Amino acid sequence: xxxxxxxxxxxxxxxxAGSSTEPRRLWQFLAAISVTLGAFALGNVLSWTSPTxxxxxxxxxxxxxxxxxxxxxxAGAAIVVIPCGLLMDVLGRKKTMLLLVLPFVAGWVLLVFAxxxxxxxxxxxxxxxxxxxxxxxxxAYTSEIADDKVRGMLxxxxxxxxxxGILFDYILGAAxxxxxxxxxxxxxxxxVFGILFFTMPETPIQLLKFGKEEEARKSLQKFRGPHxxxxxxxxASKDALEKAEQMKLTFLQSFSTKxxxxxxxxxxxxxxxxxxxxxxxxxxxxxxxxxQAGSSMEAxxxxxxxGVMQVVATFISTQIVDxxxxxxxxxxxxxxxxxxxxxxxxxFYLDEKEDPVAKDIxxxxxxxxxxxxxxxxxxxGPIPWMMVGELFPPNIKGAASxxxxxxxxxxxxxxxxxxxxxxxxxxxxxTFWIFAGISAxxxxxxxxxxxxxxxxxxxxxxxxxxxxxxxxxxxDVPEKI
Numbered sequence: 001x002x003x004x005x006x007x008x009x010x011x012x013x014x015x016x017a018g019s020s021t022e023p024r025r026l027w028q029f030l031a032a033i034s035v036t037l038g039a040f041a042l043g044n045v046l047s048w049t050s051p052t053x054x055x056x057x058x059x060x061x062x063x064x065x066x067x068x069x070x071x072x073x074x075a076g077a078a079i080v081v082i083p084c085g086l087l088m089d090v091l092g093r094k095k096t097m098l099l100l101v102l103p104f105v106a107g108w109v110l111l112v113f114a115x116x117x118x119x120x121x122x123x124x125x126x127x128x129x130x131x132x133x134x135x136x137x138x139x140a141y142t143s144e145i146a147d148d149k150v151r152g153m154l155x156x157x158x159x160x161x162x163x164x165g166i167l168f169d170y171i172l173g174a175a176x177x178x179x180x181x182x183x184x185x186x187x188x189x190x191x192v193f194g195i196l197f198f199t200m201p202e203t204p205i206q207l208l209k210f211g212k213e214e215e216a217r218k219s220l221q222k223f224r225g226p227h228x229x230x231x232x233x234x235x236a237s238k239d240a241l242e243k244a245e246q247m248k249l250t251f252l253q254s255f256s257t258k259x260x261x262x263x264x265x266x267x268x269x270x271x272x273x274x275x276x277x278x279x280x281x282x283x284x285x286x287x288x289x290x291x292q293a294g295s296s297m298e299a300x301x302x303x304x305x306x307g308v309m310q311v312v313a314t315f316i317s318t319q320i321v322d323x324x325x326x327x328x329x330x331x332x333x334x335x336x337x338x339x340x341x342x343x344x345x346x347x348f349y350l351d352e353k354e355d356p357v358a359k360d361i362x363x364x365x366x367x368x369x370x371x372x373x374x375x376x377x378x379x380x381g382p383i384p385w386m387m388v389g390e391l392f393p394p395n396i397k398g399a400a401s402x403x404x405x406x407x408x409x410x411x412x413x414x415x416x417x418x419x420x421x422x423x424x425x426x427x428x429x430x431t432f433w434i435f436a437g438i439s440a441x442x443x444x445x446x447x448x449x450x451x452x453x454x455x456x457x458x459x460x461x462x463x464x465x466x467x468x469x470x471x472x473x474x475x476d477v478p479e480k481i
Contacts, residue, residue: 024225036161037193038134043165045131051173071417076125077132078409085402101194104130108187144203156318159382167307174300259466263391270384273442275411278435313377325454333379334443340372341436349429
C-alpha cells in the first residue's frame with residue numbers, strides 16, 4: 001500500500017534500497033480505462049440513431065425530422081467544447097468530468113420517455129453536449145497522468161473506446177433490443193463511469209496549478225508506484241508551471257506566432273477533411289451496399305460487421321502509428337478513401353440508371369466500403385485528434401484543442417443535417433464523387449502542409465512550424481502541462 005506520508009517525506013523514499021527508477025503503471029492504466037468510459041458513452045451517443053432509425057419511421061417521422069435528431073447531437077458538442085475547456089482549468093479535470101455525469105444521465109432519461117420530436121431533439125442536444133465535453137476533458141486527463149513511455153498508448157485508448165461504444169449500440173440493435181431498453185442501458189454508462197472515476201485522484205499537474213503540492217505528490221506517487229522517486233518529476237512540473245505563468249498571454253496573443261498559426265491551420269484542416277471524407281455516408285449506406293452485393297444479412301448485422309472493422313482497425317492504428325508515422329498513414333488513408341468513394345459513386349450511378357452492369361459488379365461496393373472503413377480507422381479517424389496534442393505548446397493547447405474540437409463538431413452537424421438534401425438533389429452516385437474529390441484535396445493538403453511528428457520533441461516540432469528560433473522559445477515549457 002502507498003505510504004500515507006509519501007507526499008511529505010519523499011527523501012525517505014529516495015534513500016531506501018527498494019527505490020525504483022521505473023514507474024509502476026497499474027493505476028495509470030486503471031485511470032485511463034475508467035476515464036475513457038466517457039469515450040465509450042460518446043460512442044453510444046454517436047451511434048444511437050442507427051439502431052433506432054426504424055423506430056422513428058414507425059412513429060412516422062419525416063426524413064427531415066430524423067436528420068434533425070441525428071444532427072442535433074453534433075450541434076450540442078460544438079457549443080460546449082469552449083466553455084468546457086475554460087471550466088476544466090478552473091475546477092480541474094476530475095471535478096469537471098464528474099459534473100458531466102448527472103446531465104448526461106438526464107439527457108438519456110429524456111430520450112427514454114420522449115414521445116414527440118422536440119423531446120428527442122432536446123435529449124440528443126444534451127447528450128451531445130456531454131459527449132462533446134468528454135472529447136476534450138478525457139484526453140487532457142490521460143495525458144497528464146501518464147508517464148512518457150506509455151503516454152501514446154494510453155492516449156489512443158480514447159478513440160478505441162469510442163469505437164467500442166459504437167459497436168455496443170450496433171450489437172444491441174442487431175439483437176432487436178427494445179429502443180427504450182437500449183436507451184436505458186446507455187443511460188447507465190455515465191453512472192458506471194462516475195462510480196469508477198470517483199476513486200481516481202486529480203492529475204498532479206492540476207493540483208500543482210491550484211497550489212496543492214502535498215496532494216500533487218500523493219497523486220503522482222499513486223500513478224508511479226510507492227517505490228518510485230517522484231522528486232524530479234514534481235520539480236520539472238513546478239518549473240514548467242512557473243514558466244507558463246510568466247508567458248501568460250491573452251487569447252489572441254496565444255495565436256500570434258507563426259508556429260501557432262500554422263498549427264491551428266493544420267489541425268482545423270485535418271478536422272474538416274476528416275468530417276468531409278464521406279465516412280458518415282459510407283456507414284449510413286453500409287447496409288444498402290451489403291444488400292446490393294447480394295448479401296441476405298439484415299441491416300443491423302451489417303452495421304455490426306462495420307463496427308467490428310472499426311474497432312480492429314483502430315486498435316491496429318494504435319500499434320503502428322509510432323512505427324510508421326502519422327503523415328504516411330494520413331496520406332494512405334485519404335488517397336484510398338478517395339478511390340473507394342469513386343468506385344462507390346460509379347456503382348450507385350449505374351444502379352440508379354438501372355444499368356445491368358451494376359448487378360455484375362455487386363462485389364465492388366462491398367469491397368470498397370470495407371476498405372474505406374479500415375483505412376479511415378487506421379488514419380483519418382484517430383490521427384487528427386492525436387496531432388492536436390502534438391502541434392501546440394502547452395500554454396495554448398487548451399484553447400487550440402477547443403477550437404479544433406468545435407470545428408470538427410460544426411462540420412459533423414452540417415454533414416449529418418444536409419447530406420440527405422444533397423443526395424436528393426444530385427443522387428447518390430455524384431454525392432460520393434464529391435466526397436472523393438474532397439478526400440483527394442485532403443491528400444494534397446497532408447502532402448504539402450502536414451509535418452511528420454513521429455519521434456520528435458515538442459520543441460523540435462515548434463521550431464519546424466515556426467522557422468524562427470525566437471518563436472520556438474514558447475516550447476521550452478515541458479509538454480506535461
